Structure formats: structure tokens, C-alpha cells
Amino acid sequence: MGADSLRGPQPLDLASIRRAPKALLHDHLDGGLRPATIISLAEACGYDKLPADDAVALGTWFRESAYSGSLVRYLETFAHTVAVMQTPEGLTRVARECVEDLADDGVVYAEIRFAPEQHLEAGLSLDEVVEHTLAGFAEGESAVAASGRTIRVVCLLTAMRHAARSLEIAELALRFRDRGVVGFDIAGAEAGYPPSRHLDAFEHMRANNARFTIHAGEAFGLPSIHEAIAFCGADRLGHGVRIIDDIDRTGSEPTLGLVANYVRDKRIPLELCPTSNVQTGAVESLAEHPFALLAELRFRVTVNTDNRLLGDTTMSNEMLELVTAFGYGWSDLERFTINAMKSAFIPFSERLRLIDHVIKPGFAVLIG
Numbered sequence: 001m002g003a004d005s006l007r008g009p010q011p012l013d014l015a016s017i018r019r020a021p022k023a024l025l026h027d028h029l030d031g032g033l034r035p036a037t038i039i040s041l042a043e044a045c046g047y048d049k050l051p052a053d054d055a056v057a058l059g060t061w062f063r064e065s066a067y068s069g070s071l072v073r074y075l076e077t078f079a080h081t082v083a084v085m086q087t088p089e090g091l092t093r094v095a096r097e098c099v100e101d102l103a104d105d106g107v108v109y110a111e112i113r114f115a116p117e118q119h120l121e122a123g124l125s126l127d128e129v130v131e132h133t134l135a136g137f138a139e140g141e142s143a144v145a146a147s148g149r150t151i152r153v154v155c156l157l158t159a160m161r162h163a164a165r166s167l168e169i170a171e172l173a174l175r176f177r178d179r180g181v182v183g184f185d186i187a188g189a190e191a192g193y194p195p196s197r198h199l200d201a202f203e204h205m206r207a208n209n210a211r212f213t214i215h216a217g218e219a220f221g222l223p224s225i226h227e228a229i230a231f232c233g234a235d236r237l238g239h240g241v242r243i244i245d246d247i248d249r250t251g252s253e254p255t256l257g258l259v260a261n262y263v264r265d266k267r268i269p270l271e272l273c274p275t276s277n278v279q280t281g282a283v284e285s286l287a288e289h290p291f292a293l294l295a296e297l298r299f300r301v302t303v304n305t306d307n308r309l310l311g312d313t314t315m316s317n318e319m320l321e322l323v324t325a326f327g328y329g330w331s332d333l334e335r336f337t338i339n340a341m342k343s344a345f346i347p348f349s350e351r352l353r354l355i356d357h358v359i360k361p362g363f364a365v366l367i368g
């Protein structure tokens with residue numbers, strides 16, 4: 001591409017969006033493996049239950065199985081990725097490749113989450129699981145830096161909401177808070193497992209001035225969101241898409257209920273994941289995703305991938321889907337990116353630096 005073609009507004013296509021400096025807050029390490037890596041790690045560790053043995057067919061299997069219309073069935077596919085992430089080599093490789101894939105897609109800041117308690121089958125301790133994963137992130141950051149680009153990747157530790165280890169995982173997150181773990185989360189099946197089951201873990205985080213997000217308002221509605229913010233004190237909402245249930249759209253102007261008003265007034269970030277929400281049946285289709293209304297009402301919306309393997313997606317693709325569905329321009333994508341960066345769990349000064357020195361200049365080139 002000649003220098004002239006990089007002057008003036010760039011077309012809003014996948015190639016240009018890939019060049020935009022993007023920030024990602026909600027991405028599961030165990031939902032983003034390369035299909036070829038799953039096959040290679042399965043061979044190395046003797047896992048023989050993969051549903052396909054070539055990378056293309058395996059990728060298709062994940063995407064199709066994840067389009068299930070049900071969070072519970074969507075989550076069943078993780079049995080295969082978690083199975084090959086039990087060894088130091090497996091964890092480190094998956095983490096390194098995650099960083100490389102995100103950097104190739106133009107992501108400059110990412111918070112990657114996973115549940116250490118699911119990676120103990122080969123005898124690693126919780127601390128070892130985190131250490132090997134962080135080592136992979138560091139390797140990935142170095143490889144990206146060696147190729148002349150930069151990406152900052154930090155980690156959130158997730159506890160599974162059906163299990164009973166959340167306090168232990170919160171303590172683990174705090175032990176690693178100076179080594180790249182910036183927060184805590186709960187995930188897994190939502191219906192029947194309210195956030196308040198894990199109140200002691202959230203209280204422990206709050207007592208230690210630490211940050212957390214909660215998957216809420218995805219497969220279950222407003223009560224889950226209400227608990228997450230009112231009882232547990234979540235800093236952000238993982239998905240939170242069902243906040244739409246508290247917005248009355250029958251009149252000429254949308255009217256917000258108490259929970260929706262609270263979320264908007266307190267600028268509680270919504271980690272929206274468009275493709276994933278369609279796959280799990282949280283929304284009917286991308287065109288009907290509440291993203292557009294929530295953005296228009298000035299909720300603090302952010303764009304996320306959730307699980308790149310399951311959705312066969314990337315940050316750039318999620319943005320392109322929104323551009324296609326709702327006609328967004330560069331300044332909208334920049335606003336969503338700044339929303340994400342403002343909501344990140346790294347210190348304020350580091351967030352500002354990324355906004356002022358990386359995100360704004362990067363978008364300025366594309367806006368032209």
C-alpha cells in the first residue's frame with residue numbers, strides 16, 4: 001500500500017479495522033485456542049476424545065456446537081480445550097499464542113481470563129497454573145515486541161460459579177496482583193448460581209482494594225445483574241446485556257428502570273460480546289442486539305470477543321459486525337475503545353497513557 005492511500009479517512013473494512021488500536025476486556029483463554037494447537041496438544045498429552053482430527057473440521061465443530069442457543073450447551077465445548085491445558089507446556093503455549101493472535105489483530109491492551117481450578121488434573125497446584133500461564137503471556141509479549149509492535153496483556157482469574165472455590169481463587173488473584181493478575185471474575189452456568197453465592201470472595205477482593213467483574217445478565221435476567229452490583233459490588237458486568245429488560249421501549253422515548261439507571265449513572269462498564277450473545281441465545285440476532293440502544297443511551301458499552309475459537313471471531317470482526325449492523329463510523333469505534341480502556345483494571349496513569357499515546361493517535365490516522 002502506498003503512503004498516499006494511508007492519508008484521509010480509511011475505509012471501514014476488516015483490513016483497516018485490524019489496524020485500529022483495540023482494547024479487549026472480556027476474552028477467555030480456554031475459549032480462544034487455535035484448532036491446530038488443540039490437536040497438537042491432545043497428541044502430546046494423550047487426549048483422545050476430540051470430535052475431529054483435522055484443524056479445519058475441529059474449528060467448524062466448535063463454531064457449530066457453540067451456536068446452540070443455550071449457555072449450558074455452549075459451555076460443554078470447553079471440555080476439549082480445558083483437557084489439553086493441564087500441563088506447563090500446554091498452558092504456556094496457549095497463553096503465548098493468545099498474545100500473538102491478539103497482536104496480529106491489532107489489539108494493544110487485553111485482559112485475558114481463565115479458571116485455574118479447571119487446570120489441576122495433571123497435578124499442578126493453583127499457583128503453578130497461574131505461573132505457567134503468566135510465563136506464556138510474557139513470552140507472547142516479548143515475541144510481539146521483537147517484531148516491532150506492542151501489546152499489554154494482563155490476566156483475570158475466574159472462579160466457576162457452580163463450584164465452591166471462589167474465595168480461594170480470589171486469594172490466588174491477590175497473591176499474583178503484582179505479577180500480572182489485575183482482577184477476579186465468576187463464570188459458568190448462570191441460572192441457579194446467583195453471584196451472591198460467592199459473596200465472601202467479592203468481599204475479600206473489596207477488603208483488599210482489588211477489582212472484579214461478574215458474568216451477569218447473560219443467560220439469566222435482571223435479578224442476576226442487581227445482585228452483582230447491589231450485593232457483590234461488581235466493578236464491571238460480564239455481558240450485562242439483559243439490562244435491556246429494565247428499559248421500557250413501548251413509549252416514544254425509552255424509559256429506564258431503577259437498575260438500568262443505576263448502571264448508567266455509575267458508568268458501570270458493560271462487557272458486551274455480540275457474537276457470543278447470539279450463539280448462547282441471549283439475543284436473537286446481531287441486528288437485534290441491544291448494543292445499539294445501549295450505546296445510544298450512553299451506557300458505558302465495550303466490544304469484546306468472549307471466546308474467539310467458539311465464535312470463529314476476532315476483535316476486528318466483532319467491530320465489523322457492529323459497523324455492518326448499525327452503521328458505526330470510526331469515531332464510534334474509537335469511543336467504544338476508549339470506554340474499554342477507561343474501564344480496564346490497570347492503574348489510572350497506565351490507562352491514560354494508552355488512551356493518549358496509542359489509541360487516540362492510532363484512530364486519528366484511520367479517521368484521516
Ligand SMILES: O=c1[nH]cnc2c1ncn2[C@H]1C[C@H](O)[C@@H](CO)O1
Pocket residue numbers: 028029030031071075078082113114115118158187188189215218276306307
Ligand atoms: O460467556 C460465558 N458465560 C459464562 N461462562 C463462560 C462464558 N464463556 C466462557 N465461560 C466459562 C467456560 C470457561 O471454562 C470458564 C473460564 O474461562 O468460563
Ligand SMILES: [Zn+2]
Pocket residue numbers: 026028187215238306
Ligand atoms: Zn465470558
